[in-house]
Amino acid sequence: MNFSDYLVYAKSQMANLNQFRSICIVMGNESCDLDSTISACVYAYFLHTICSNPNEILHLPIMNTNQNTFGLRHEIRWFLKDNFSNVIFIDDINLNELYDQKKLEIILVDHHYLHSKLNEAVVEIIDHHQIKKDSILLKDSSAIKIELVGSCCTLVAEKILASNFKMTDEIAYLLTGPIIFDTVNFSSSAGKTTEKDEQIYAQLQTYRHSPIDDSKLYEDLRKSSCDITGLSIQDLLQKDVKPIIGSNLRLIMSSLPMDYTVEKLINESKNLNDLNEFLSKNDNADGVIMTSVEVKNDETKRQLGFYIKKYEYIQPIYEYIQSNKINLDLHERAIPLNHANIKLFDQKNIKASRKQILPFIEQFVKDSTKSNTC
Numbered sequence: 001m002n003f004s005d006y007l008v009y010a011k012s013q014m015a016n017l018n019q020f021r022s023i024c025i026v027m028g029n030e031s032c033d034l035d036s037t038i039s040a041c042v043y044a045y046f047l048h049t050i051c052s053n054p055n056e057i058l059h060l061p062i063m064n065t066n067q068n069t070f071g072l073r074h075e076i077r078w079f080l081k082d083n084f085s086n087v088i089f090i091d092d093i094n095l096n097e098l099y100d101q102k103k104l105e106i107i108l109v110d111h112h113y114l115h116s117k118l119n120e121a122v123v124e125i126i127d128h129h130q131i132k133k134d135s136i137l138l139k140d141s142s143a144i145k146i147e148l149v150g151s152c153c154t155l156v157a158e159k160i161l162a163s164n165f166k167m168t169d170e171i172a173y174l175l176t177g178p179i180i181f182d183t184v185n186f187s188s189s190a191g192k193t194t195e196k197d198e199q200i201y202a203q204l205q206t207y208r209h210s211p212i213d214d215s216k217l218y219e220d221l222r223k224s225s226c227d228i229t230g231l232s233i234q235d236l237l238q239k240d241v242k243p244i245i246g247s248n249l250r251l252i253m254s255s256l257p258m259d260y261t262v263e264k265l266i267n268e269s270k271n272l273n274d275l276n277e278f279l280s281k282n283d284n285a286d287g288v289i290m291t292s293v294e295v296k297n298d299e300t301k302r303q304l305g306f307y308i309k310k311y312e313y314i315q316p317i318y319e320y321i322q323s324n325k326i327n328l329d330l331h332e333r334a335i336p337l338n339h340a341n342i343k344l345f346d347q348k349n350i351k352a353s354r355k356q357i358l359p360f361i362e363q364f365v366k367d368s369t370k371s372n373t374c
């Protein structure tokens, strides 16, 4: 069964879940970016292919987002082509029910923690994010692969290459896309590439027969991710989000599409309606922290901004993100909107992407819970 046939098969089995003894889902993080999507789909396909009893165990890739948000990801649509419409979303499956029936196993790719009891069903982790304290319940250390490489697909590829799975041109190509995209085509100024990303990339190359120019692949991915045709301000904010939930404070971290700066978004938000509506659509969050990255002639520029509704948190967040603790080297910029709860900064520490900033914001949200409950 090839990859496309597998996705069609997996989706068709959604109506037959009762027939399986065990449902093993492979799930990426909530941003559901190219890396998470391909890691989940390819790893689930790999597990299905090497599974000795596929009539009893069903492996399913699950997109950790909804269909509307996924539809905003033009680069995934471009990369997956016809397969784009054959993915399964988290709302399509009742994970709690499967968990209660003791049929659920979860493999996390591109993250290592779930904010629910489902964390107890995790049987394997492949991730490239810094480990959060006390987040891993999984006892079997051989089932945990966490390394801070450029792309989770590097680690998925490493696992597959070390198995007896017969690597194909198609799978090598699929794994190559996110590696190239996440490392900004191995750009040194972006600082994302590790030796392992390069090694695995070179190994994948040996399985590829079709003459594909990877600089072109990168440019095509980049072009489609920058393509914001038809996207509203709210869509731009929604395209790549990660919620940070505390008991007193709920924030959203939103990475804007490549080359669309925070400054531009603030300039185009003539009033606060779009931001407010975006927050209410995201479970009535209290604020959004926005990040953007612009790459021109191998020069990377980053911006960070925030809009916070809860007044008591504006000053603490304003001070926290500028503190030495995070070391973002922020330089505040003037904005046309005269509101104390919106801020814009140039971020001179260009090595810090959302992946690095997120744990600090999570810590802030956690600490704000403690200080309010004491």
Ligand SMILES: [Mn+2]
Residues within 6 Å of the ligand: 035, 036, 110, 128, 151, 152
């Ligand atoms: Mn990733």
